[in-house]
Amino acid sequence: MSDAPAKHQPLVFSGMQPTNTLHLGNYLGALKNWVKLQDQMPCIYCVVDMHAITAVAYAKPDDLRTAVREVAAAYIAAGVDPKRSILFQQSAVPAHAELAWIFNCVARLGWMDRMTQFKEKTGKHKERASVGLYTYPTLMAADILVYKATHVPVGEDQKQHLELTRDVAQKFNNDYGAEDFFPLPEAVVLGTATRVMSLRDGSKKMSKSDDSDMSRINLTDDADMVAQKIRKARTDPNPLPDDEKGLEGRPEAENLINIFAALAGTPRSDVIARFAGQQFSGFKNELADLAVAEIAPIAEKMRRLLADPAELDRILADGAEQAAALAAPILRETKRLVGFHA
Numbered sequence: 001m002s003d004a005p006a007k008h009q010p011l012v013f014s015g016m017q018p019t020n021t022l023h024l025g026n027y028l029g030a031l032k033n034w035v036k037l038q039d040q041m042p043c044i045y046c047v048v049d050m051h052a053i054t055a056v057a058y059a060k061p062d063d064l065r066t067a068v069r070e071v072a073a074a075y076i077a078a079g080v081d082p083k084r085s086i087l088f089q090q091s092a093v094p095a096h097a098e099l100a101w102i103f104n105c106v107a108r109l110g111w112m113d114r115m116t117q118f119k120e121k122t123g124k125h126k127e128r129a130s131v132g133l134y135t136y137p138t139l140m141a142a143d144i145l146v147y148k149a150t151h152v153p154v155g156e157d158q159k160q161h162l163e164l165t166r167d168v169a170q171k172f173n174n175d176y177g178a179e180d181f182f183p184l185p186e187a188v189v190l191g192t193a194t195r196v197m198s199l200r201d202g203s204k205k206m207s208k209s210d211d212s213d214m215s216r217i218n219l220t221d222d223a224d225m226v227a228q229k230i231r232k233a234r235t236d237p238n239p240l241p242d243d244e245k246g247l248e249g250r251p252e253a254e255n256l257i258n259i260f261a262a263l264a265g266t267p268r269s270d271v272i273a274r275f276a277g278q279q280f281s282g283f284k285n286e287l288a289d290l291a292v293a294e295i296a297p298i299a300e301k302m303r304r305l306l307a308d309p310a311e312l313d314r315i316l317a318d319g320a321e322q323a324a325a326l327a328a329p330i331l332r333e334t335k336r337l338v339g340f341h342a
């Protein structure tokens with residue numbers, strides 16, 4: 001991680017969509033790093049409900065409200081501490097939407113047309129996608145820059161959106177003659193961020209939308225369920241390899257070893273050295289123990305938090321108040337630079 005220019009105080013911003021219960025991939029790929037970053041600099045963690053409606057309309061408003069609480073509970077259960085970090089819901093701070101409008105007028109159509117995630121999500125049916133899905137990246141840029149955040153922990157799939165955020169910041173600064181007004185935030189891809197694949201098919205990402213629940217470990221799964229899913233995880237008939245090269249062409253074996261390494265906090269090579277030549281059954285028992293030890297307490301804490309939605313709402317409201325207070329002067333100055341009423 002390089003230092004941000006001195007002009008801007010180091011600040012982390014990240015967010016996840018409230019689109020369903022979170023799983024081991026979200027935990028090892030993101031949340032675990034968010035929790036660690038709290039020891040390094042101030043952090044703001046957002047539940048991005050405005051992004052959530054770009055793809056689906058929730059049948060009932062309560063479905064979205066419930067999903068927001070579940071994701072907030074997962075953040076806290078995983079170790080995001082609302083006393084140290086700001087934890088809030090995007091739609092509670094209107095500054096995001098206001099800045100996003102300005103950024104829609106800064107970003108160029110050519111930039112947006114290059115966004116690979118939009119193309120992947122819409123496939124051949126671009127004309128049926130919402131306009132919000134198309135401008136999703138400018139709202140994401142606003143999420144980050146309305147706090148002048150400098151560091152953004154994200155997965156591989158969001159790196160392009162972060163490059164767009166930097167382009168927007170740079171063009172705004174140039175167009176409005178305000179050098180260094182917005183920082184050019186950098187992606188934080190920590191070494192331990194792990195790409196977790198499906199337990200049924202090592203070539204697919206672990207995903208909340210997979211039809212088979214056995215393909216993923218949900219953060220709400222109890223101990224028995226976690227252990228069962230690991231023991232039933234697909235593998236090939238060969239024993240564990242002797243070295244990293246031996247993982248080539250064995251995506252299921254590689255995935256389980258990656259998960260083991262991430263949970264144990266050890267390099268992959270150590271895991272391989274330890275289990276070289278052994279059968280998967282013994283390895284899976286140990287992996288199940290590790291996963292249960294880490295996930296079951298999170299599930300338990302989530303259950304406790306979700307049993308008291310009023311308390312969760314209070315935490316989110318408190319976070320929104322702090323976030324709004326940070327965003328207000330930055331938005332005001334931005335509007336002044338543009339020539340808006342401010």
Ligand code: TRP
Nearest residue numbers: 013014015016017048140143152
């Ligand atoms: N687009 C991100 C995702 O789907 C979520 C997100 C929205 C985000 N705004 C953000 C992530 C700002 C980091 C910073 O994963």
